[in-house]
Amino acid sequence: MASFNVLMLPGDGIGPEVMAEVGKVVDFLDKQGVARFETETDLVGGACYDAHKVSITDAAMARAQAADAVLFGAVGGPKWDAVPYDARPEAGLLRLRKDLGLFANLRPAICYPALADASSLKREVVEGLDIVIVRELTGGVYFGEPKEIVTLENGEKRGVDTQVYTTHEIERIGRVAFELARKRRNKVTSSEKRNVMKSGVLWNQVTSALHKAEFGDVELEHQLADALAMQLVRWPKQFDVIVTDNLFGDILSDIAAMLTGSLGMLPSASLGAEDPATGKRKALYEPVHGSAPDIAGKGLANPIAMIGSFAMSLRYSFGLLEAADLVETAIANVLAQGLRTKDIAAAGQNAVGTGEMGAAIVKEMQALAR
């Protein structure tokens, strides 16, 4: 039986709560004999800062480098607002992305039929929605230098972040988007702000050149990021694959989450380059949402984004496609049966807690597997 080494980094706030539900799914697949999952757990984010005064330790980084896949919950929260910038909880996640070379973040936004009325938009706008945002994850303004707050001669302060993209960085994320589109509805929308940003001009040129040279069979369109945000809430079904930079991808995917009903619904896969010798790639799987301090500790968090992220690991890291289908079908079925956490429940509709939703998904997997 295939055996995989999985590092779980639950993090802060609702991170540990939703990770516990993935634990149930992992245990089930393990008992079913689908594969052997050797899991380890470590600290990240504020929890790690409290123990070690850093947001991730070198030992945890080494474990992440060695793992077949990393499962990540969420980090951050008001408790750590005063922590020095370089040790803030979010820095641990950024280090993982950068040091593991996870440049491609796939964020699928699927509106399950049962949730078409949970979106704040009209049913006809979101019903059947199935798009993927391909977000560049190791470049752009999150990492560009200089990044600083400097004091000017007149005593005023200036905060500086730098947006930087190279041809190589744009080409490799563009290639991910075009290849993904070929397996889907064959359309890529590339988004930047070339009207005000030099990096946007280069993004547009490099994507167009790549399209012309290698992907002429795929439809390519360009939309400025502000207009794309508007189109996402006007008529999102016009999109198939959206490729964009680190910051725009972060923002646009939170918008896309609300088309599916809740931020608690959106999974993601953060992937590195394939090693040509082994065919393997570094990968981390994380929900799109954060640590949700407003509901943390109350058992209210929706675990579907986290469980969906684990399903993506079954697909992209472990090659267990049937198991991935099983998890995703179980999610769709429990929603169709009317099960709702509070974030996706209609007014007056009964809602279940995090643990009940996780248990119901596993029970449904059991029923489907019979």
Ligand SMILES: NC(=O)C1=CN([C@@H]2O[C@H](COP(=O)(O)OP(=O)(O)OC[C@H]3O[C@@H](n4cnc5c(N)ncnc54)[C@H](O)[C@@H]3O)[C@@H](O)[C@H]2O)C=CC1
């Ligand atoms: N990947 C990560 O670890 C991320 C961490 N953060 C951090 O999380 C902290 C809180 O950030 P916020 O701006 O509040 O964003 P958030 O994503 O944590 O929460 C935004 C809203 O969505 C709700 N929500 C999020 N996930 C949910 C779930 N699974 N089920 C039900 N409702 C859910 C929350 O209750 C809240 O009302 C900050 O420190 C931020 O930096 C934010 C985004 C990503």
Ligand SMILES: CC(C)CC(=O)C(=O)O
């Ligand atoms: C570093 C993260 C907190 C940024 C974020 O919001 C995300 O990746 O979705």
Ligand SMILES: [Mg+2]
């Ligand atoms: Mg975000």
